[in-house]
Amino acid sequence: MAIEKHSTPMLDQLETGPWPSFISGIKRLRDEHPEPRINAMTNDLLGQLEHSYETRKGYWKGGTVSVYGYGGGIIPRFSEVGKAFPSSKEFHTLRVQPPAGNHYSTSMLRQLADSWEKWGSGLVTFHGQTGNIMFIGTDTKNTQHFFDEINEYGWDLGGAGPCVRTAMSCVGAARCEMSCTNELKAHRALVNNFVDDVHRPALPYKFKFKVSGCANDCQNAIERSDFAVLGTWRDDMKVDQAEVKNYIADKGRQYYIDNVITRCPTQALSLTDDNTLVVNNRDCVRCMHCLNVMPKALHPGDDKGVTILIGGKRTLKIGDLMGTVVVPFKKLETEEDYESMVELAETIIDFWAENGLEHERCGEMIERIGLANFLDGIGIEPDPNMLDHPRQSSYVRLDGWDEAAEAWFERQAEAGK
């Protein structure tokens, strides 16, 4: 039976222009898909969306939908105008965790497409901003069927609500010379240790892991995650002086003075009269700029590891927070290295679960209780790398100073410094 198509004059205007149109895609499902259920569902979806465009209002409401055994992972959507658009009145999204680093074979994408058109609307996004594959639009019953089907061949739900969320990692060592760690392994070691906390929301609020292989931070880890892992190195950067000379021969000496030497944030570089690049590695902060400009000539050192920053998040409630350095450098090579990183994550999540207020992100808790108290709570000693500068305010009680100073010297002696 042919469906009565909703008129969509405003959405139709999003079919013009050269960029691919999501409206055209939804219309293809309405007009060309062999499954009548999908035709009807996408027709009503377009009808509701047109109504939103006309009235400049959204008409979806949340609710409670889950799959058997889990408490989260589904974004429930019930229409407030379901009477007018009954075929899409339930239009839930399943958040599915992607493989670390977002790698796919076309055969697996086809298998997922087959399952999704069997049970859902046929609309999918790679990926949402938390990092999940978003399977957009199905009803409560088919949510379970679709999950059961893809769960059998290796896919699991991500987080939604106050829980550990789906993690993200860059392409990293798979295809990038800047990579300083095994991003995929760090990603999976962290998030897969917390599957229970992903699937059963019981934390104060969301908690995100993101892994970037270097300071370019392609995953926006510092700004967007509670637990940011960034690859770095602590020995000398590698310089291929012959390649430096090739670059200079190509674009000229001034280009590299203006774009590399003077752009170093800590003035750690100089270029000698015979075009040798001199690096002061003690001053270098591993910002990646010079490596970005001269990728053939400059490379990270061999003594690689990660820096861990805690507490990044966006505006609500107290304002934007960047992550704060809590572990300046950590080796990630042996299984024990990975285990101790996961243990740190457990310690932090436990402390936050115990002390965070409802709907308070980890960074907000740190802001409220103070970084020093947070460090004390998770058993990490203070380190000047955690700060831009020491305190400016004299409003502080210092009667424990002597003991703290003594402890510092003891730790330094233990570390062999």
Next chain:
Amino acid sequence: MADMREPIESGCPDPWQYMHPMMRKNFGQWKYHEHPRPGVLLHVAYSGDKIWTVKAGTQRILDVFTLRKLCDIGDQYAEGYVHFTLRSNIEYMVTDEAKVQPLIDALEDAGFVVGGTQNTVAMISHTQGWLHCDIPGTDASGVVKSMMDELIDEFRNATMPNRVHITTSCCQINCGGQGDIAINIQHTKPPKINHDLVANVCERPSVVARCPVAAIRPAMVNGKPSLEVDERKCICCGACFPPCPPMQINDAEHSKLAIWVGGNHSNARGKPTFQKLVAAGIPNNPPRWPEATAIVKRILKAYKEGARDWERVNEWIERIGWPRFFEEVELPFTKYHIDTWRGARASFNSSSYIRF
């Protein structure tokens, strides 16, 4: 319950099984990369192995027909493996340079847009908006389609001073994230409260606790337990709306768009930065949002003409100064640009540094 299936809590899948064999072979052994043309990257391993990546923009919200078309192209013109970037572009990897141009042609012929590498305006990061979200003030997907139609040449041609990341968000949760340019909903009126529903729908103490400025308090209204908002304190952020849908913050006329610039996640040359407000009061004008796009294009034009190589938007403005930025992009500077939140003082100029 007897027939309910227990989930397999497998978590994040191992990507190794889906990774291009050349990437598996040279994992952690890449030496350098080149940028042969916009939309294409060449990575060379220490072993001498080479892999070409072709990047393409899509509509992001994919129907299964489009997804299968992307797979068909991957099978016919590439090698059956793809990677999705943070900004939802699709990347195909091939090990033979001769495959690059036919792959580009196939993608372009199918309506996808090859580009998005290095000094381009990258794909705008966003989420759903009216299509699927429960709290949106606008339709990010439509805003993005409208803007990318106009910015497509900047996606295709890497002629910006450095990469430009644009984001859009339909509320202050800001799921689009920090960007060199961010186009975000900014409400300008307090929520309109349906007092008949509050007591049944909202957990009142937690709604009170969500407010960043303590403007919400419990109250009896028309004999019913409800919430009231001190409208002199309210900053119209919308934080109360998700936990309490009867506190409707979205308004067809008064929910506006604002534009922010200078967010930069990278540590290169400087520490990561948050975006700053530059324009507000922009009409939320579906289906094409021309007013917002016009301002974005002015900012991009000034940046492209004025910034030096490698300067991101924040670095360009830091060098030329905010007065000149406002002048060049022809935007008004108002008292609303002066921050009032905690830490605001750190944004004031406490020096004699003035550009003339």
